[in-house]
Amino acid sequence: MKYRSTRGSPKLLSFSEAVLVGLAEDGGLFIPENIPNLPENWSKAWSNLTYKSLALEIFSLYIPREEISREDLKNLIDKSYSTFTSNDITPLKKIRKNLYILELFYGPTFAFKDVALQFLGNLFEYLLEKKNKENKEKEKITVLGATSGDTGSAAIYGLRGKKDISVFILHPRGKVSPVQEAQMTTVLDKNVHNLAVEGTFDDCQDIVKNLFADRSFNEKHHLGAINSINWARILAQIVYYFYSYFQILSSLNITIESKEICLQYCVPTGNFGDILAGYYAKKMGLPINKLVVSTNSNDILDRFFKNGRYERVKGETGAIVIETLSPAMDIAISSNFERLLWYLVYENIGKKEEERNEEEKGKEASNTIREWMQDVKVSKSLIVEKSILDISLCDFISESISDQETLDTISKYYSPENENQISYVLDPHTAVGVAAADKQNISPNTYQICLATAHPAKFSQAVEKALENFKEFKFENILPKEFIGLLERERKVVFVERAEPPLVKQVIENELNNE
Template identity: 40%
Template sequence: MKYLSTRGHADRKQFCEILLEGLAPDGGLYLPETYPQVDAATLEKWRGLPYAGLAFEVLSLYIDDIPAADLRAICEKTYTEEVFGTREIVPLRKLEDASTSSARTELYLEALSNGPTLAFKDMAMQLLGNLFEYELARRGEELNILGATSGDTGSAAEYAMRGKKGVRVFMTSPQGRMSPFQQAQMFSLQDANIHNIAVEGVFDDCQDIVKAVSNDLDFKRKYRIGTVNSINWARLMAQVVYYFAGYLQATQDSAGLARTEVRKVSFAVPSGNFGNVCAGHVARMMGLPIDTLVVATNENDVLDEFFRTGVYRVRASADTHETSSPSMDISKASNFERFVFDLLGRDAARVADLFGAQLSAKGRFDLSGDAAFQAAARHYGFVSGKSTHADRLQTIRDTHARFGLIIDTHTADGLKVAHAHLQPGVPMIVLETALPIKFAETIQEALGCLPARPVRFEGIEALPKRVVVMPADALLVKAYIAKHVD
């Protein structure tokens, strides 16, 4: 399996090369040359596999430069009940009561937040940490990871990388834009290889810094800069696995059907940077029987606007809303470039123009008149919707009243939008993104009580903080990295 850049860089690389590289040299994102195909017979073979075994089967389709025995061991080390708190790793819960008994309301919640930092990012980040450690040891090298977080990526990366040999983490985050719990998770870490940088700006400023540093090829090579954001293909690839796991659980009753009778499911995904739902796109391109991919946004509705109108319009920092689902307060969706690459028939020159010249000059591009966009909903199965603060509060209250279940604010966005796209006979799986304690203030506003807090996080907000604050300036971040690496 070889990988190419969405912007046309000539080199074709193997997995372990792009694992440590992040962005391609031309600023593009890596994708496999082709998507491996999975048929109905293979899906049936995979039923009943433990999550680690399923992960090995999916990942081995993309990785041929790590020996199979080693890759299997990495998967088994990563996806354990001890790390994720449950044998199933991503258990599926059916949301059903007396008022939701018809086929139209076959609705599920896939629990992705049982890991060390209580967010879905752990599903990929724990694997990434083990892959980094394995490959760096094999090469006898070190890696300095530069990342950007709007809330959950940072803590998931830092908990996955803390104490790892040969790895340092430099994580940027928007100052004051994360929940107190999210900030405490990151800033309370005292490990020498973890560095937190609070940027005076919004998440998009942090993301721009990561891209600017990654595009300085001399600096990137000198200081061995890698990424853990979902611009790194390895992280997105790991997320593909839980789409297969969700599908296999939701269709358990249809096991053994003939190929022509394979049942489809839909997924609703809270979306900011497009990485989580892009993994669903990849799974669908591999042949997983996905009917619809529901993109759920908050008030920062750049993605919803595109899927409704064909116009991708980046907002300025001042126009990026601060919301009660802060991990989605994003107006530049990095992974969106991967989907547009496929949407436009893998026309790298056109993608380079759209995400380079046109966004730089106009802050937008318009595909509304493009035949590819007009066929997108039919061919790729995307629909979208928007959720507001009032919607989140109502969805949290309704879910608690009907199911005795407390959900976080981002999952509420996904559930709210999912209801608008339910179809008879097609299970709808909503991807949970975090446990509610991470957004306790909004839960209290909605329900009048605080959500449960895991014992290991008692008093975390009062712990000493280790963080440096600086302006949104890539040069300052590069100087900070150089100082702490040399």
């Protein structure tokens, strides 16, 4: 298994190289040469596996044994998920007859990003140690990432104290929740550096991409990517789609061979990484009917799936990025969407010209993506032909959810009218996914799985506002012990006054010199 760039660089990389490099030299994202088929007996063989064992089987389809032995891979997985407080890692909770919540917040930072970043942190350390054993010169890497909230803390907790690794996380100053900011900035390890940038998440993300594209800076500091542009992030998230499939079959006491149910996954969506993992799971052979793209008022993705237009537009206030109650999704351009676009173009070519071979289709798809991404960069707009939109709608549907709908959803799920529905406290991002689920007209045999991307205690402002009329609700009753006193702890953060790459480069140089 080799990995190619979405933008057509002829250089194919190994899994290890793709992980350590993060972003392709032509600015593209790495995708596997092909999406592997599932083993013939996968549904029976995997049905009773633990989460860790299932991860081993799925990872092994993408990671050749000559790169990472099965034993080493197993040890990496065991180490990564030993930090989770649930034995199931990602437990599935029934809310009512046809609706389930996939709880992804049992890692160290109480967010779904832990599932991938605990693994990626250990993977970075493993690959770097292996590389340094083979080479005479010792290499260090500088991991660089941007965050709208949860990626930053999860990356930091995954990399703190790691040998020969420094991590720099850029976040938009004042635009992440107080808990998210505290989780990042109260980590005082010498190899951890937080940069509060005056700007938006998209500004931070653009700076990260700019620094990766700066060849001399990249080569000097051996930059590594921690955002979901890194393929390993997507790979790690594929697992919980399969695990939840087996969980729901067990819950419903349905046999693997049964065709009785139709599965719909509703995913709060910002940078498109989480739902893209579901797309890969579906293409591998997991029987998913539809993936529901659930956005907040920053609805560039919803507009694409509605009319084929992928473009930045200004909101009522004149801002391109609207500040909402679900800040981790306050994004104008979704980095991982480029990966999906590549597959859509590739499939469209195949439908139009069936005689074309795989290599020719891949090259043409990459050429198209390279042109499109330049258009998005320059004109902030992309319009695809109807045939491509139609292909996307075979796998996706979408909804955009307002802040008021988010608050209403938190409220009605805390105090449900349906006596057969349990009370549940949603965080605002999960509420976006659940609200989108509620808008779907589903058949009696359709079961919806909504991904709970964060613990509600991370977003006290939204939760308390939604539940202010419920006098019996006490926020401290849902507060994890790890959050007590968090906001009062000592912090380490560098303020960057303008969202400019040269300023960030200078901060990184200074911080590395002082490590």
